[in-house]
Amino acid sequence: MAKNSGNKSKAKFSVYIKRYWQLYAMLFLPLLYLVVFKYAPMIYVQIAFKKYSLVQSVWELPLAKNHGFEYFIQAFKNNDFKYALRNTLTLNLLDLVFGFPAPIIFALVLNELCFTRYKKVVQTIAYMPHFLSWVIIYSLALQLLAPNAGLVNMIIKDLGGEAIPFLNDEAHWIGSYIGFGIWQNFGWGSIIYLAAIAGINPELYEAAAVDGAGRFRKMWHITLPGIKPTIVVLLIMSLGNILGGGFDRPFAFQNNLVMRVADVIATFVYRVGIKGLQFSLTTAVGLFQSLVGVFFLLMANFISRKLGERGIW
Template sequence: MATGTWKDYQLYLLLLLPISYFILFKYVPMYGAAIAFQDYSIFKGVTGSAWVGFENFKQLFGMSQFYQVVRNTLLLNLLDLLFSFPAPILLAILLHELRVVWFKKAAQTILYLPHFISWIIIGGLVYQMFSTNGGLINNLIGALGLDPIPFLTEKNNWLLVYLSTGIWQSAGWGTIIYLAALTGINKDLYEAAEVDGAGRLKKIWHITLPGIRPTIVVMLIMQLGHIMTIGFERPFVMSNPLVMDYAEVISTFVYKVGLQSAQFSLATAMGLFQALVGLFFVVMANMIAKRSGEQGLW
């Protein structure tokens, strides 16, 4: 056993970096979760601050803004799940069906690019495109003699811009996993289906989609685990005071309460609540997947 371990020592050394990453950035910060149960003071630290039990959670659940940010977070994540989750699947299937190799590679490269653009830059582009006064789209609408559309100041329009921008930014990068899954499908199945007279759509429905279904299920479970987690940059950059009924989410709330108002215990309580709800969704989604005959995460 020892000989076998020493023989593969290079592989174990490669594991050190990811293991160190998870220990330092995932497990060590769990120590700070104790702040949610304290009247935390930055001068006394975690060990010196007074314990208050669940008082922070009582205060949090008693805030009317708490229910608004939870609602908004769920709403935006559910809409992302409904529209953004299928986008890379459809895009991967379309790319897989392309027969011109150079065009396929060029399309993949172009579709990956938005993933590497900062949300700060994307936010600037959005305002340049959709601003009511001076935005490119509204300038074109005005040139046609029509009234400008308040894309960024009317709540429903803002929601549409928010979702479409998210799809544009993430769909191309999300195709990588599904394209990898598509390469694992036996090519003989397509040839047999073609001999039987199946068209392209029938081959996609009966071969391609069932072939990547386990990958779709795993990705769906992981996405459900983030149903209460939302990135800070996207809603923060794209929000404005006129759409805060939709744009104020947990991440921006924690930023304002924890950093701007220095209520560290309250912000930590919100983060812990968020993590527990995410864990619940992952466990339930995995349980449903296993009972449905799928592989699941564990």
């Protein structure tokens, strides 16, 4: 009996594969990409625990001192790494506080626009900065905010004020950095929220209108609860990247006058690891960064599930 059930299962599996083999064939290249470029490089994570040498295989490298934790200890004794860790957390938290709500607010406002053509124009204009590289955006920032030749400061001086060091003073630099980050991403980030809003049942708005609810009431009691699961998922993913962040943006905006607040982990790894050839040290830093990101991701998902939300798994 068990043999017959096993044969039936094999026959069903064979029929299933014959019917849907195209779908699995389409998945082959993405899976190959993940294996080659994402999982295979994980072999070299062990460099963080070994004394790296260009002439030896990664498997033959000798173990570092302190049971392999020499470079982790060295990193936490390095003042430049401490500054980079502090700056990464500070800038990413500010991005989260000010940047995360921006696409939500924009999507809510855009959803309330009645004129379809105007709505499309606004969407297109808001999306465009996402396709600009950070080098181009920093060039625009220089043209606008440079102390002497920047358009904004020229207007301020023409009005009798003093030039503001947007890119040369630490506090002003942080504001400029966060502001340009919001400007580049809020339009693109709103796409997901607009898609979530489109999935809300229109009958809810009709029922609310019958009850006398205005636009703000509909937004607060229907639209926001309707996109709440999407907000929670994206917030969890953002918290998982709290110690991450890209390299392009901080590297493009950095200058010698603001390095104390502008040097982040990504630029520290580039400067010390690639230019300074300290591969074991910066591999240890990268591994620490990834582990902290996973911890925040798991904690955020756990708290979300405890509060009754779906989470990401």
